Amino acid sequence: MFNLPPRLDAKLNSSQFSNLFTFQVAARHLSFTKAADELCLTASAVSHRIARLEAELSIQLFKRLTRRVQLTEAGERIFEILQRTLGDLSEVLAQPVDADLAGPLTLYAHPSIAHAWLVPRLAEFGARFPGVTLDLRVGNDSVDFRSRKIDLALYYGNGEFHGLISHKLMQERVAPVCSPEYADRHRLFDSVQQLEHCTLLHDSLAWDHAAFDSEWAMWVRYHGAGVPMPKRGVTFDRSDLCVTAAVNHAGLAIGREQLVSGPIQQGKLVLPFGGFARCGEYDYYIVHPALEPLPRRVSSFIEWLYECASQPPTI
Template identity: 45%
Template sequence: MTEETLPAAKDRSLSGWQLSKLHTFEVAARHESFAKAADELSLTPSAVSHSINQIEAQLGIQLFLRSHRKVELTSEGQRVFWALRASLQTLSQEILDIKNQALSGPLTLYSRPSIAQCWIVPALADFAQRFPAIKLSVLTGNEYINFHRTGIDLAIYFDATPSPQLHNQYLMDESITPVCSPAYARQFNLAGQPEHLSRCMLLHDQQAWSYDSGTDEWHSWAQHFGLNLDTSAGLGFDRADLAMTAAIHHAGVAMGRRRLVQKKLDSGELIAPFGGMELKCDQHYYISTLSDRHWPKIEAFTLWLKALAADDARFRGAAPG
């Protein structure tokens, strides 16, 4: 079908029949292939081609250029495709917003692995009891995710500078102090003697707040307390809880984040051999969401996290931030 043979469209508004055929057009335009569109729609390629011919005739617009081996969108077809995709995305978002106006349904959290393992997951029984209709999924990773592409509803990050593109809420502060097993502390006579660290294996979370934070935690702590300590050596990990596990098994001294190691300190699996030598981090934990997602279940989970952080701080005798 050529542009000269297309009849002029009679009406400005789309009919229900035309709207139904636009679905076929959207699939064919996305693949730029009638054969692939046929596979997705469970039709034959000839049926897809026939539907496209019909919608072109109805609209009075040539949507595709056809050759023996391929089809491609015309400039008009590209405009229709972009408008259709934008409309479908808007409609999908509206439907999603409607569905999420209740305290029920799926909710996906993204978190740094260590804060999920050591702090969030142990408390989830309480959240499930309070909000049994919310189906929570927890995903972990060290990267900063794209909310639009991943299906994630909210994230917990640990950094000093939240993204200005997101809606961010402060969750809690953090502080660091060296931790090790009681046996390791006895072996190297560490109690109250940080100068003995020079003989120890240092354990590093090399992605504490970014992919290249390296040995910065140990360096910052040593510099703050005026210790001449070579922090460039030791064992490296990409998660704080792995460094903590290595410390429990006598591999060395880890730089412990207080929020993450407190339960291990309480149980006696780890000790903090240098007493009050604790450094408040410039970084803090914060909750990030898309600015337009004012969903009750996101708000409920956010308030639960903040209450958990406040209770955690009160338990330790510290004021919440």
């Protein structure tokens, strides 16, 4: 029986459990790159998760050598414990899946949150719940649960969903974003007056009944009078298309923190006028009809969404 290293026997949160699994895969391969391939992540994301785990547990798990990584003594001990524990768990999971955790689950989501936040995380859900078949549909409309066989919806809105049950998943903050090249070319850093010479990128369907420039108008109201608004603009019907245009130097978009943290960490986008701010009342909500109890596969998916929302964004 191994003695646990210091602090490992302390209470672990959901983020640390996720990062321990990332560590187990990296330790098995002794390669962050091979672990990234297995986990459908980037090597930098694997490195970031393991570094965060080491910092939170105050344990060095790997020695970073020139062209490879090597487990430390503590890393070896933790890896052996994880291998044994995950092996026992695999034997249990190899048994037939519980019937109420199997079957179809249809999710309707706004396109931008689906593309930029949800889809990159689906491999983890599939690995954890192999018996659930997810059918993801996207659109900007408010879905009619009575006429369409939808279990859940994932919306960006103000929380008003009449006749439905809603749960706030994540709070959102916003800020103008653009490529570093665009910011340099227009001398935007800490100079909001230069905005009048720029092209604004608009999400015309940011939320129900939004005007084409609602997000920019919300940001200007938050910052008060004196912010010059240019006449030039390009309009899309999805926030992620605005972001893609911004990455490719087409102008300035209103970036939602939950959706643009990755491109910012990667250096593809910058915040020329400062950090994110909570300028309005719009957040992400899980919505479903009043149904008690919810099928277990649906409630498990909701719990998994909350677990994802509790973790810091990764590249």
